[in-house]
Structure formats: structure tokens, C-alpha cells
Amino acid sequence: MVEDATTIAVIGGTGSEGSGLSLRWAKAGLDVIIGSRKAEKAGRVAGELNEKLAEERIGGLANRDAAAAGVLDVVLFRSAAHRPILEDIQPALAGKILIDVTAPIDPKNPARVQILEEGSAAVQAQAFLGEDVTVVAAFQNIAAGHLQDLDHDIDSDVLVCGDDRAAKETVIDLAGRAGMRGLDAGPLINATVVEGMTSVLIALNKRYKSRNAGIRITNISDQRPVTS
Numbered sequence: 294m295v296e297d298a299t300t301i302a303v304i305g306g307t308g309s310e311g312s313g314l315s316l317r318w319a320k321a322g323l324d325v326i327i328g329s330r331k332a333e334k335a336g337r338v339a340g341e342l343n344e345k346l347a348e349e350r351i352g353g354l355a356n357r358d359a360a361a362a363g364v365l366d367v368v369l370f371r372s373a374a375h376r377p378i379l380e381d382i383q384p385a386l387a388g389k390i391l392i393d394v395t396a397p398i399d400p401k402n403p404a405r406v407q408i409l410e411e412g413s414a415a416v417q418a419q420a421f422l423g424e425d426v427t428v429v430a431a432f433q434n435i436a437a438g439h440l441q442d443l444d445h446d447i448d449s450d451v452l453v454c455g456d457d458r459a460a461k462e463t464v465i466d467l468a469g470r471a472g473m474r475g476l477d478a479g480p481l482i483n484a485t486v487v488e489g490m491t492s493v494l495i496a497l498n499k500r501y502k503s504r505n506a507g508i509r510i511t512n513i514s515d516q517r518p519v520t521s
């Protein structure tokens with residue numbers, strides 16, 4: 294369970310997806326610190342988000358300071374920025390859960406799935422960070438446009454992949470706090486497909502002139518997953 298007093302650091306939180314998640318968690322009463330390469334930019338964007346929320350729940354710091362302030366850390370970056378940012382914040386992550394939202398997208402052809410050599414960005418992150426950090430992959434299929442529209446009920450599931458069941462339960466709880474159903478979608482390597490689904494959703498958006506396509510898993514009851 295995520296305690297009410299939990300501070301969530303959203304590294305890359307000045308972007309559209311990170312801002313949207315930050316708004317949703319802050320609206321649910323959690324404290325959020327967004328990170329940026331520039332502390333001033335983080336502070337400015339945090340101020341804009343607080344105005345939207347009509348309360349002061351979001352702060353802004355340089356990425357590394359934000360990561361240190363978080364009990365739970367979330368990263369969201371384009372693939373090119375993913376590794377350098379992980380190198381920057383690594384010292385602040387020891388012993389923590391890192392939620393990786395990154396979906397590797399080819400900027401030249403975003404609607405075509407790009408599969409990394411290691412399988413997924415989250416697998417890459419876990420290999421780089423080592424056993425001291427528990428990486429969980431989630432939220433890659435949730436459209437920023439829907440997250441940012443606080444009046445909109447999000448009609449999409451969050452597929453949560455990771456190798457540590459307790460950490461996945463925490464992230465499923467966090468999805469619930471943001472108004473979404475989180476589902477345990479298996480080990481971290483399964484994030485390869487979930488990250489790839491982001492390009493599939495972009496292809497659907499293009500083909501059907503939509504902006505915020507999402508996914509919903511059918512025929513799963515809302516009871517807790519079986520434990521063996």
C-alpha cells in the first residue's frame with residue numbers, strides 16, 4: 294500500500310506524460326516532486342500544475358535532488374535520454390522502487406514498434422542499476438492527454454511488469470490512486486511487449502484520427518491476483 298505521506302519523485306516530470314501522472318497523484322493527495330535537468334524549469338512547471346490543481350502539492354527540483362526526495366521514483370524519457378538520466382540519478386535510487394514509464398519510440402517512425410537489443414527499456418534500466426533497485430515497468434500505454442484532463446475518467450488499464458511481486462502491488466496501488474486499474478502482467482521482460490504497445494496505440498491514433506487510444510483487458514475479475 295502507498296501511504297498518504299509518500300513523496301513520489303517524477304523524473305522527466307516536466308514532459309506531458311510526467312506532468313499528467315503528477316497531476317493525478319497530487320489530486321489523490323500524494324506529494325509529488327517533479328525533476329528536470331534545470332531546477333528552475335522544474336519549479337516553473339510545478340507552479341503551473343499547482344495552479345491547475347488549485348493546491349500546492351507539487352514541487353520541482355533538479356533531477357538528482359528530486360530522485361533523492363522521492364520514496365518512490367518514476368522515470369519517463371525518450372530512449373536517447375534514458376541512460377544518461379539513470380546515470381545521473383543512480384546514487385539516489387538505492388533500496389527503492391523505480392517505476393519506468395519509458396517506451397522506446399523511433400522519432401522518425403513512432404507508429405512502428407522499436408524493439409531494443411535487451412528487449413525493453415525497463416530491462417535495460419534494471420541491468421544498469423543492479424539488484425539494489427527494484428525496477429517495475431508501468432503506465433507506458435496511458436495517453437498524456439487523458440492524464441492531464443482531470444475531469445476525464447481514464448478508460449484504460451495499466452499493465453504492470455516486474456520481477457518483485459510486492460513492488461508490483463505497490464505500483465498497482467499507485468495506478469488505483471491515479472484512477473486506473475493496474476494489473477500484474479508478469480515479469481519485467483514482458484515490458485518488451487507493453488512498451489511496444491505504445492507504438493501500436495500511436496498507429497491506431499493515426500489510422501482512426503484519435504488522440505488518446507488506450508487498452509482494456511477483458512475477462513479479468515477485479516479480485517486480487519492469485520499468489521502462486
Ligand SMILES: NC(=O)c1ccc[n+]([C@@H]2O[C@H](COP(=O)([O-])OP(=O)(O)OC[C@H]3O[C@@H](n4cnc5c(N)ncnc54)[C@H](OP(=O)(O)O)[C@@H]3O)[C@@H](O)[C@H]2O)c1
Pocket residue numbers: 305306307308309310311328329330331334335369370371372373374378394395396397398432433434435436437438491
Ligand atoms: N506523451 C504521451 O502521451 C505518452 C504516452 C505513453 C507513454 N509515453 C512515454 O513516456 C515517456 C515520456 O514521454 P513525454 O511525452 O512526457 O516525453 P517528453 O515530453 O519528450 O520528455 C520528457 C522530459 O524529458 C526531458 N528531456 C528531453 N530531452 C532530453 C534529453 N536529450 N536528455 C535528458 N532529458 C531530456 C525533458 O525534461 P527537462 O527539459 O525538464 O529536463 C522533458 O520534459 C516516453 O518514453 C514516452 O514514450 C508518453
